[in-house]
Amino acid sequence: xxxxxxxxxxxxxxxxxxxxxxxxxxxxxxxxxxxxxxxxxxxxxxxxxxxxxxxxxxxxxxxxxxxxxxxxxxxxxxxxxxxxxxxxxxxxxxxxxxxxxxxxxxxxxxxxxxxxxxxx
Amino acid sequence: xxxxxxxxxxxxxxxxxxxxxxxxxxxxxxxxxxxxxxxxxxxxxxxxxxxxxxxxxxxxxxxxxxxxxxxxxxxxxxxxxxxxxxxxxxxxxxxxxxxxxxxxxxxxxxxxxxxxxxxxxxxxxxxxxxxxxxxxxxxxxxxxxxxxxxxxxxxxxxxxxxxxxxxxxxxxxxxxxxxxxxxxxxxxxx
Numbered sequence: 001x002x003x004x005x006x007x008x009x010x011x012x013x014x015x016x017x018x019x020x021x022x023x024x025x026x027x028x029x030x031x032x033x034x035x036x037x038x039x040x041x042x043x044x045x046x047x048x049x050x051x052x053x054x055x056x057x058x059x060x061x062x063x064x065x066x067x068x069x070x071x072x073x074x075x076x077x078x079x080x081x082x083x084x085x086x087x088x089x090x091x092x093x094x095x096x097x098x099x100x101x102x103x104x105x106x107x108x109x110x111x112x113x114x115x116x117x118x119x120x
Numbered sequence: 121x122x123x124x125x126x127x128x129x130x131x132x133x134x135x136x137x138x139x140x141x142x143x144x145x146x147x148x149x150x151x152x153x154x155x156x157x158x159x160x161x162x163x164x165x166x167x168x169x170x171x172x173x174x175x176x177x178x179x180x181x182x183x184x185x186x187x188x189x190x191x192x193x194x195x196x197x198x199x200x201x202x203x204x205x206x207x208x209x210x211x212x213x214x215x216x217x218x219x220x221x222x223x224x225x226x227x228x229x230x231x232x233x234x235x236x237x238x239x240x241x242x243x244x245x246x247x248x249x250x251x252x253x254x255x256x257x258x259x260x261x262x263x264x265x266x267x268x269x270x271x272x273x274x275x276x277x278x279x280x281x282x283x284x285x286x287x288x289x290x291x292x293x294x295x296x297x298x299x300x301x302x303x304x305x306x307x308x309x310x
Contacts, residue, residue, distance in 0.1 A: 009192055009195050009196060012192075013188065013191075013192040017188060020185060027308050027309075047308075047309070051304035051308045051309055055300050055303070058300045059300050062293050062300070063293070063297065066192075066195045067289075067290050067294070072141070073132045073133060075131075076133075076138075079141060079142070079145050083145040083146070083148040084148060084152065087148065087149060087152030090152075091156040091160065098157075098160045098161060098164055099163060
């Protein structure tokens with residue numbers, strides 16, 4: 001499965017290193033943008049893009065070029081995708097209970113009070 | 121007699137590689153659930169951002185670079201084992217990978233010492249509980265990978281079981297990917 005040569009792997013490592021620097025610098029630039037009234041709206045998208053968007057890009061580069069996931073049998077991809085779907089199901093099932101403080105006919109008074117007091 | 125992990129391939133790939141992909145799949149659920157938990161709590165509680173501001177981004181940056189570099193050595197070991205059929209060379213690259221993991225753990229230990237000394241412990245609040253749980257679970261995986269890597273490197277040096285170099289590499293790259301997501305969550309998003 002190691003179809004590429006060492007030069008290719010070194011090139012991918014270099015790209016990963018550059019992306020790491022970008023993901024590090026991005027939020028600092030976003031902080032600078034927050035100081036400007038006209039550019040403040042760009043701060044959050046820039047942080048999300050550089051910190052998390054690049055994380056997905058780096059993960060794909062590692063999976064494709066180092067793990068060679070793209071040349072595995074298709075069912076391996078289905079296996080990994082199924083596990084990711086389970087993760088999303090977990091999130092969808094539990095997030096409302098964690099993230100909401102109240103809903104139809106229910107509240108979480110102790111949590112809400114702790115959040116209000118800055119203890120949670 | 122050749123090992124069954126390298127000879128049976130009813131699934132289209134060797135049994136050993138299939139087993140590692142199953143391990144990776146189960147790890148996706150473990151770490152995915154952990155990261156999903158963090159994200160939902162982080163979005164629900166603004167105070168977590170204030171706590172995250174106390175993590176040292178420079179240490180996180182350095183450790184990410186160390187793991188990325190160790191991944192490069194792991195894939196070079198795979199290339200040496202599979203394409204060049206050079207066991208000693210593969211073993212040498214695996215040792216470089218091992219030392220990358222060791223550096224990561226030593227830096228992590230120093231970082232935790234600083235944080236615990238400053239009063240940020242696993243019982244301080246929700247953020248630090250998650251921080252030590254996630255980073256600790258990840259560090260345990262790094263340690264496990266390092267031990268397996270030494271065993272694989274020992275055999276590879278003697279020209280035996282070269283197929284295992286790829287298998288430990290797949291695991292190591294996955295551990296690297298987990299850290300790629302932990303780094304922005306714990307160190308950058310403040």
